Amino acid sequence: MRTALDWLPTWIRHYTLKSLPTDVVAGIVVGILVIPQSLGYAVLAGLPPVYGLYAAIVPVLVYAWLGSSNVQAVGPVAITAIMTASSLHSFADDGSAQYALMASLLAAMVGTLLFIAGRLRLGWIMQFISRGVSAGFVSGAAVLIFVSQIKYVTHIPISGDNLIGYLTTMQQHLTDWHLLTLIIGGLSFLLLVINRYASHWVWRPLLSASAAKWAERLFPLVLLIIATALSMVLGWSQKGVSVIGVIPEGLPAFTVPYFPDFHDVLVLLPSAGLMALIVFVSSSSVASTYARLRNEPFDANRELTGLGLANIAGGVFQSFAVAGGFSRTAINVDSGARTPLASFVTVLVMIGALIAFGQLLAPLPYALLGATIMASIIGLIDVATLRSAWQRDRLDAASFLAAFIGVLAFGLNTGLVIGLMVSFASLIWQSSHPHVAIVGELPDTGHFRNIHRHSVRTFEHMILLRVDESLFFGNSESVHRHIVDAMRAYPKATEIVLIMAAVNHIDLTAQEMLIKLNQELMAQDKRLHFSFIKGPVMDVIGNTPIITELSGYVYLSTVDAVHALSTEHKET
Incomplete structure (x- = not known):
């Protein structure tokens, strides 16, 4: 007979107090450092910035309770954000409130597909996504994300769901650039790139190795504070610079996602399926890697279930689709996280930001958020994998290029399908030419x-x-x-x-x-x-x-x- 304790996750039943200090510190650090990132990813998804904080509350709690990893930090990530924007591109003119409800509906659909896959024990499916396809898809998406943020750092109103669309609209509106916005965005991007890729020249000559690492991590947050203060003092919003405005105070409310007619749901279903696949592959890659490093078990089917329920819960609490993030998980682990309690602490930090800092963040320029995303996304362009594949496995290199070029030319969904088709064609070709x-x-x-x-x-x-x-x-x-x-x-x-x-x-x-x-x-x-x-x-x-x-x-x-x-x- 099962007792009440049997329904608790294993990590709670076996929790030891010696893990508490490091979990609390890790949760606080992750919560503070990912605030600007979360705001930026919401903007990337085509949503008001506050939705980035919403996406880092309820889904995080659900995954911490039900997910397979003790240290994976789930939340808004670049891939799900850009896929949300791409999937809902045709609904972008329906008004921000309805668009947000559509984003929540998409998250719920993704979660439902993941949950069903988990119950059907389809965790093995990740084995059929080759390294070339996943790296090519992510690299192509990174380029699209980078280009999509140009509108925030230049004030040029570009739009589209592929590279051709972005470049075409940019060419049509080149004269709409705004000097002060460009200065803010360009300077922020330059500083963030130097901080990320040249920190050994900037921080390490001045600080110890550990202090330099924290200086590098805290710099985006410090830059956000400085930019917000300057915007408020100098009145950037009155000079034509777009700012995020007052963030609504309070917690995300229970909201039933918007259900359009059945035809629109069917239109979204392929996008939801591809998003579910990417969410699972990317999250399970992070979770399984850290499970191996920490000598912990990893259950792909439990990962599917945990991610599914996290996205379903997020869908009714004003979230867009979430996944496990490599950078935030790395910070979580490096900060000493041992159990999912760190994620609970991170949620408390997000709640504090919603309650206490909504007014303070109002002058924050969109240009800084765009620059933050552009600087962070460069690292996702995986040239090393393409080089390695070209040297060792030309068929996998072909899959990489097919997914990469397909994403740039036709958009995320079609690009992923092209990559998968080339990958399977390569597999069939290899099998049909046995040694x-x-x-x-x-x-x-x-x-x-x-x-x-x-x-x-x-x-x-x-x-x-x-x-x-x-x-x-x-x-x-x-x-x-x-x-x-x-x-x-x-x-x-x-x-x-x-x-x-x-x-x-x-x-x-x-x-x-x-x-x-x-x-x-x-x-x-x-x-x-x-x-x-x-x-x-x-x-x-x-x-x-x-x-x-x-x-x-x-x-x-x-x-x-x-x-x-x-x-x-x-x-x-």
């Missing part, structure tokens, strides 16, 4: 290796062929062609031995190919043999003509095959 090696015996070892890579002993009367792939409809003809080519290269060989150690499955088409191959060999007075067939494979083909009508024999090992056929050849 079939002619092998020989390493002298006096009983081991068999590729004749083109090693000095091995071959046999005039026998061809040993190692099939390095499972056999299915996509590669059966290719395998047949390899075998025929080998027979032409060694016309005197009468014994053909297929080494099946790497074959885990043989589908119906491949079975028919093997039956046909056996018949062809018999017509030429040659025999087909198998060695090293795995048990599960033999269970499938044991009662088929592949075995029952086989012209040769099935051997437990290649050594047995070579010994038996060599002895038989000598006797004849």
Whole structure:
């Protein structure tokens, strides 16, 4: 019988007071440092800045209670923000209130899909998103995010959901730039880039290593305070600089998302599905990485459930879609977080910001928020992965470029689909071109290796062929062609031995190919043999003509095959 304590998360039931000080400090640090980031991501999503703080309250609490990671910091992130803006682009003129409700509806749809996937135990699906596709998608999204923020640092009213759209509208409104806005945004961007990428030149000559690290982290917050103060003192809003205005005080309210007609819901469904996939892949990547580093278990299905419920709860408490953030999780861990209690403390900081600082943040220029996002997003352009893929795996590099170019040319959703299609096409191409090696015996070892890579002993009367792939409809003809080519290269060989150690499955088409191959060999007075067939494979083909009508024999090992056929050849 379950007790009341059994319903509590494991981390609460086993919480120790020695974790309390570090959890509290980590929660406060994360809460303070991500305030400007949260405000900026709301703007990136096309929402009033306060929604960034809303998104960092209820969803964070739900994930802390139900999520799979002890240290992952969930909240508004760049990818979900830009995908929200892209998905709701056609609704942007419906008014800010209705747009915000649509953003909450999208979050609830994403959460529902994630929750259903978790209940269906679909956590394994993340294995099918290649590194090339995910890196290309994120890199392309980063470029779009960067370009989209130009409107805030220049006052040029650009819009669109792809690079062509942004550049076209920018060209049409180039004369609308505002000098003071450009100075504020450009200078802020320059300072933030120097702080992020040249801190070893700025802070470390002046401070110790640990102090320099904190100076780098606190600088965006200090810059926000300075810019807000200057805006208030110098009256930037009266000089044409856009500011965020008074942030509504109070906590996010329970609000039923706006439900348009059913057709609009269906239109949003593909976007919600792709967002759910990206939220899961990005969040689980962060959570599983830190679980491995901390020697903690990671449950992909629980991660799906936790993220799903967090987004569903956010959908009815004025949030847009959230995910696990790598930067905020890194800060959380570096600050000493040990359990999700740190996230509860972070929520308290956000609540304090809503209650106490709404009026104080009113003069904050949008130019600073845009510059903050632009500076932080540069690091997501993953040139290193493209370079590595180009050197080691050109097919994965093709997937990267397909996703990257697709995102820039056609938008986030279409770009991701293009990347996935190229990735799956690459997988099919690889599987349809299996490696079939002619092998020989390493002298006096009983081991068999590729004749083109090693000095091995071959046999005039026998061809040993190692099939390095499972056999299915996509590669059966290719395998047949390899075998025929080998027979032409060694016309005197009468014994053909297929080494099946790497074959885990043989589908119906491949079975028919093997039956046909056996018949062809018999017509030429040659025999087909198998060695090293795995048990599960033999269970499938044991009662088929592949075995029952086989012209040769099935051997437990290649050594047995070579010994038996060599002895038989000598006797004849």
